[in-house]
Amino acid sequence: MTAVGTRLPRAEDPRLLRGRGRFGDDFSAPGQLHARIVRSPAAHGLIRELDVTQARKAPGVAAVVTADDLPRNLVIPVRLAVAGVDLSPFLQPVLARDTVRYVGEPLAVVAGDDPYACEDAAELVEIDIAGQPAVLDATREQPHHTAAELTRGYGDTGAAFAAAAHVVRIELAVGRHSGVPLEPRCLLAVPGPARGELSIFGMTKVPVWNRDLLADMLGVDETLIRVHAIDAGGGFGVRGEFYPEDFLVPWLATHLGRPVKWAEDRAEHLMAVNHSRQQHHRVAAAFDADGRILGLTDDIVQDNGAYCRTHGVAVAELTAAMLPGPYRVPAYQGRIRVVLTNKTPCGTYRAPGRFEGTAAREHLLDVAATRLGIDPVLLRERNLLTRSEMPHERPLRTLGTDMILDTGDYPALLAAAVREAGRLGYRARAGEPGKPRGFGLAMFVEKSGLGPQETADVTVSRSGAVHVYSGGTSVGQGIETVLAQIAADALGVDPGAVRVIAGDTAGQPFGAGSWASRSTVVGGSAVHQAATAVRQRAVQLAARILEAAEGDLEVAGGSVCVRGDPQTRITLAGIARAAAPASGYLEPGEPAGLSARRRFEVSHMTYPYGVHAAVVEVDTGTGRVRVLRYLVAYEVGRAINPMLVEGQLRGGVAQGIGGALLEEFGYDEAGQPQATTFIEYRLPTAAEIPPVDVLLSQDAPAPGNPLGVMGAGEGGVSAAGAAVANAVRDALGLPGSVGRLPLTPARVCALAALARATGGDA
Amino acid sequence: MKDMHAISVTVNGRAHELVVEARRTLADMLRHDLGYTGTHLGCEHGICGACTVIVDGQPVRACLVFGVQADGAEVRTVEGLADGERLSDLQQAFSDHHALQCGFCTPGFLMLTEAYLAENAALAESPAELTEAEARELVAANLCRCTGYQGIVEAVLATARARQKPAGP
Numbered sequence: 001m002t003a004v005g006t007r008l009p010r011a012e013d014p015r016l017l018r019g020r021g022r023f024g025d026d027f028s029a030p031g032q033l034h035a036r037i038v039r040s041p042a043a044h045g046l047i048r049e050l051d052v053t054q055a056r057k058a059p060g061v062a063a064v065v066t067a068d069d070l071p072r073n074l075v076i077p078v079r080l081a082v083a084g085v086d087l088s089p090f091l092q093p094v095l096a097r098d099t100v101r102y103v104g105e106p107l108a109v110v111a112g113d114d115p116y117a118c119e120d121a122a123e124l125v126e127i128d129i130a131g132q133p134a135v136l137d138a139t140r141e142q143p144h145h146t147a148a149e150l151t152r153g154y155g156d157t158g159a160a161f162a163a164a165a166h167v168v169r170i171e172l173a174v175g176r177h178s179g180v181p182l183e184p185r186c187l188l189a190v191p192g193p194a195r196g197e198l199s200i201f202g203m204t205k206v207p208v209w210n211r212d213l214l215a216d217m218l219g220v221d222e223t224l225i226r227v228h229a230i231d232a233g234g235g236f237g238v239r240g241e242f243y244p245e246d247f248l249v250p251w252l253a254t255h256l257g258r259p260v261k262w263a264e265d266r267a268e269h270l271m272a273v274n275h276s277r278q279q280h281h282r283v284a285a286a287f288d289a290d291g292r293i294l295g296l297t298d299d300i301v302q303d304n305g306a307y308c309r310t311h312g313v314a315v316a317e318l319t320a321a322m323l324p325g326p327y328r329v330p331a332y333q334g335r336i337r338v339v340l341t342n343k344t345p346c347g348t349y350r351a352p353g354r355f356e357g358t359a360a361r362e363h364l365l366d367v368a369a370t371r372l373g374i375d376p377v378l379l380r381e382r383n384l385l386t387r388s389e390m391p392h393e394r395p396l397r398t399l400g401t402d403m404i405l406d407t408g409d410y411p412a413l414l415a416a417a418v419r420e421a422g423r424l425g426y427r428a429r430a431g432e433p434g435k436p437r438g439f440g441l442a443m444f445v446e447k448s449g450l451g452p453q454e455t456a457d458v459t460v461s462r463s464g465a466v467h468v469y470s471g472g473t474s475v476g477q478g479i480e481t482v483l484a485q486i487a488a489d490a491l492g493v494d495p496g497a498v499r500v501i502a503g504d505t506a507g508q509p510f511g512a513g514s515w516a517s518r519s520t521v522v523g524g525s526a527v528h529q530a531a532t533a534v535r536q537r538a539v540q541l542a543a544r545i546l547e548a549a550e551g552d553l554e555v556a557g558g559s560v561c562v563r564g565d566p567q568t569r570i571t572l573a574g575i576a577r578a579a580a581p582a583s584g585y586l587e588p589g590e591p592a593g594l595s596a597r598r599r600f601e602v603s604h605m606t607y608p609y610g611v612h613a614a615v616v617e618v619d620t621g622t623g624r625v626r627v628l629r630y631l632v633a634y635e636v637g638r639a640i641n642p643m644l645v646e647g648q649l650r651g652g653v654a655q656g657i658g659g660a661l662l663e664e665f666g667y668d669e670a671g672q673p674q675a676t677t678f679i680e681y682r683l684p685t686a687a688e689i690p691p692v693d694v695l696l697s698q699d700a701p702a703p704g705n706p707l708g709v710m711g712a713g714e715g716g717v718s719a720a721g722a723a724v725a726n727a728v729r730d731a732l733g734l735p736g737s738v739g740r741l742p743l744t745p746a747r748v749c750a751l752a753a754l755a756r757a758t759g760g761d762a
Numbered sequence: 763m764k765d766m767h768a769i770s771v772t773v774n775g776r777a778h779e780l781v782v783e784a785r786r787t788l789a790d791m792l793r794h795d796l797g798y799t800g801t802h803l804g805c806e807h808g809i810c811g812a813c814t815v816i817v818d819g820q821p822v823r824a825c826l827v828f829g830v831q832a833d834g835a836e837v838r839t840v841e842g843l844a845d846g847e848r849l850s851d852l853q854q855a856f857s858d859h860h861a862l863q864c865g866f867c868t869p870g871f872l873m874l875t876e877a878y879l880a881e882n883a884a885l886a887e888s889p890a891e892l893t894e895a896e897a898r899e900l901v902a903a904n905l906c907r908c909t910g911y912q913g914i915v916e917a918v919l920a921t922a923r924a925r926q927k928p929a930g931p
Contacts, residue, residue: 013857016865017849019800019840023866026799116785182804182812182907183866233802233866234907266805476864476908647860647909654910678809678905686911687902716910 003485003495004707007643010481011500012231012474021231024186024202029259032188033062035249036118037268038108038125040100043136043342043671045129047098050107058121060113063256067097067107070251074217076242078312079209080399082150085313090147092307092345094244100129101306102344103673104271106244111252111260134671138303138339139280147304148313148338152320154395155331157286160295164286168368173740174356174721176278176303176665177658178270179349180683183233185273186263187245189253196220198250204232204473205240206513207503217247218254225250229504235475236655237348237515238274241310245272267676274347275665276315278303279336281360283323291374293383296329298360300336305345313338314399315346318353318447321398325361326410326445326609327383332396342671348515350655351717354446359741362442362722366729367736376726377418380443384410391703399450399516405607408635408700414443417611417633420695426615426629431731437617437628438731442722445609448711449521449702451602455510456526458487458534459595462580464558464573466491466498466534468527471511472519473503477713478644479519485640486524486707490531491538492555493572510599517608517711520640525705526600533596538575541594544585545570545578606702608710610634612653612719616727620752623745625661625728627688633695637702637710645712650692652716658684659717660724661742692716734758769833773798774842782829788822789813791829792839800840800869804905811904814870814877815839821877840869843876851924852876855917863908870904875918879925892922 015021052064075091096105108125112118135145161167187202196218203210207227215222232239245262253260264272279302286295302316320334349355369376385392385405392405418441421427431437457469468487472479484498491498501507503514514523535555542560543550546568554563561569570578572594578585581592615629632649639645662682666674675681701708725738728748732755740747765784770777773796782791787806792798792815804812806825813824816838843850849857852872862868878900882892897918901911 009857010860012865013862014849016862016868017840017853017856017872018844019798019869021800021865023799023802025793025803028794116783180907181866182810182864182905183802184804231866232864233804234864236907266807476866478863643860647863647913650910650912651863651908652910655907677807678805679807683905683907685902685905686898686915689910689912691912691915692910 003488004640006641008481008485008495008641010478011484012478012480023183023231023233025263027188027201027230028261029188029190032259032261033111033113033256034115034118035252035260035262036110036122037106037245038110038122040096040103040105040107041127042100042129042131043103043134045100045131047096047100048130049126049128051126052108055110055121055124058117058124060117061110061121063111063252065109065252067093067095070095074247076244076310078308079310080312080314082313082317085148087147087308087312090308090340092244092309094247102342103671104344109248109252111256134342136341136343136667136671138341139301145340146337147308147340149335150313150316150320151333151335152396153333157295157297157331157333160331161286164294165289166287166372167284168364168371169282169284170364170367170737171282171739172360172363172737173280174277174359175740175742176275177349177663178273178275179236179238180681181234181236181239184264184266184269185239187249188259188261189250190259191253191257194224196224198225198253200225200227200250201230203227203240203246204475204503205235205515207473207505208471208509208511209513210242210246211505213242214247214250218251227505229474229501232473232475236350237352239475241274241347266678270676270681271344271673274309275305275344276346276349276352277356277659279319279356283360283364285364285368287368287372291372291379291382293327293329295331296324298323298334300334302336302338303341303343304338305341305343307345309345309347311347315348315352317398319357321396321403322354322445322447323357323361324394325358326385326443328385343667350652351714354444354714354718355656355659355721358442358444358719359721359725362719363725363737366726370735376441380414381411384414386411401604404604405445406703408609410609413609413633413635413697414611416695417613417631420633421613421631424629424693426613426631431617434621435617435619436731437615438727438729439615440723440725440727440730441611441613442719442726443611444719445607446517446715446718447605447607448517449602449606449705450516450518451522453599453601454512454522454526455508455597455599456523456530457508457595457597458527458530459593460534460572460576462573462576464497464571464576466493468498468500469507470500470502470523470527471508472514472523475514477648478641479514482520482640482644483524483527486527487531490528491535493558497558517713520709521606521705521711522600522602524640524707524709526598528706529598529600530596533598534594537596538572538594541575541578541585542570602704604704606704606710608635608637608715610715610719612723614723614727616724616731618728618731618748623748625743625748627657627690627724630690631693631695632716633697634715635697635700635710636712637700638698638708639696640709642696645696646694648712649694649716652714653692653720654684654689656717656720657689657724659742660721662688664742767830769830771832771835771837773837774839784828784830786829787825788827788829788832789824792824798839798841802866802869804867809905810867811874812867812870814873814904816873816877819877821874840872843872852921855921859913859917859920861909861913861917867904867906871901871906871914874904875900879922883925891926892919894919
């Protein structure tokens, strides 16, 4: 039992460092065609004419397909349905037929021999759209544009607010962001010899779900479709959902009888892939005279773009359900309206609903601390759930589960984070004139390990190598390394002897995918169970081979030996050979092979938690905010590989800072997207992201899984908007809310002027 | 009609002769005509730097250069860094410092840094030790969406310092 808990170098690294990774566009098939999507140039309007005559005549073009060529009424269904919410009128068609609803909506697809020629041909498609007014501001009351309204809550907030000594309300808007993985989306579909047979390269995240949906849409048996495990250049929630292209490319391959490859460009990605985050919060808290929370309300509007995609209203539900966070909140009401606009449709992006909700709640607490004259840390301490209140059952449901905050010591982690920030000198305030510094802190609860199940197969081959077939997918998080560590310990082998195949639907037909910080928790637990079962089977077979009692055997170093007699031993390779089909060691009726499949089932999530602290410097002249120091304290239950957990947290912080300061999808008054290159959509560079201090806590093992682990994928992002907003507010001495994220230079200059007008420090 | 050109180019020490269309980018030529798929395309407009390769000693965005412009040039790609199965010191440092997650941007960071370190080493006078601020400025040329850059900065610094140490006792 040595691999788990160590900073093992990643199994993925050598191939990726040598340029031998296999990403989407690295795959090609003989005779393949390339696809190019023709997209709507208008935000809203009726399609008067879509003339593909010239495009069809262009050199090298094999086909140009519009909605008229496809089966009628093809829409992409919701993957994460919320009970009682019918979104069927708002689902996205594969290709627009009569109406376009956002710039970038697929209208047609061109397939041809050469990707350059396909782009030329796509430009020959004549598009005539009768423009209609674009709906762009979700906060304006337009009931007929509301796709869903959700409420989540408990207790009597009316009474709580009536009885309050203090009521504090703020508004906070969060901008429109997305995951923006560095690798654009790519899909290769290769038809096989059997009718309906397809090999797919490029569906990562939830390959089994996508395979099943594709099979249903194509009307073929799902086992005819194989989604292969490949490298993915970042996921972050957006990659691997089922998009229109995920039907179009395989459909073209099927109908043309040739492999079809589609590789999007960056401009397409920025207007076609799921956006996220855009919400407006009116959040309020009622406090007693000592600053104890009596009630909490939030009235939220979410700009969901033009359609409801595979995530349905999951982001909205998560926002409302997770809003109370780590605090003792006797009464809570969250209402969220999901409003459709003529923008790119939205889905989840790493820490969906928590980045937004944490920003609203934690910013409210800092404003409340000022109003009540209490130190912000003290105000939080006074309201945190304590260890003795755990597990804490909240009368809320999200993602089909009851919310039971399973374990933890929130006050202890807050105290540790404050101590660490002090030790590292975060509270020193030596700003230059015109460049005030501020300190901001925020606390959050994350969720992870969503069930209901994950399945793993573990097999030992004749060489003694251990093969793990997981339903998770490799999106850069290091799943191959982590699952190898878990399997190695359960099976008593070196992790180098373990090979992990993650996300191949032929290798693991029952996988549920990598999302919601679930892979280590539920995927890892399934691997642990399957590898443990293989170990038991190995001992059973070794007992027959060595003619010893099972109870006298022990497993170590890839061998089973008699305890106290290490010379009487057999390797796993030997046992695997002894389990071959014709082996005399097999009893009648026993299946051959040294392998096991196990399903880990779980009905509740596990809830990690953490603290973010930021030190910023605000240039009140230019409005530029520099993040000087950043600390994340995070409870992970148990770190399988601390290096990877820290990497997840640091990378998450960078994305969170991007959302807090830099990144935003803007639209002009006609609904034209203003961020379609990396010049306008500003990803943080090394110049904007400081070194991140990490305090990794393993004090609260998760009770609901055999490894005691909590997820680590999202905790770096969750509170970044809140911590940066609080630090900027502190630097400027603002009495109220910063109003909206991201805190762009223009916004900060306006806030600095406001602070001067209201007598702030700046 | 396609405007085709016959060119010769050396990639990682190996000579290639091929015919390319005038508008084909160096990145597409390397990836799809010559099979060096380690060079990645993240934006195709010169911002992200994932496609960075070394052309005649200079780091170049292969998405902003046409293949025909590399006629007669010596190109180095990520596939040329390792010595057989042994990773280069820079590649090893990236792994040691957890400077990569999804690995898509990694070849660009490696080639950018390799070009910088090689240029520094070629200076007549021994260059001053690379500072953290300088390493950050260097790698701020490229985008990474996974790591938050900390490991990348550490790996660049560690490699620069190790290479500056005089060889032998």
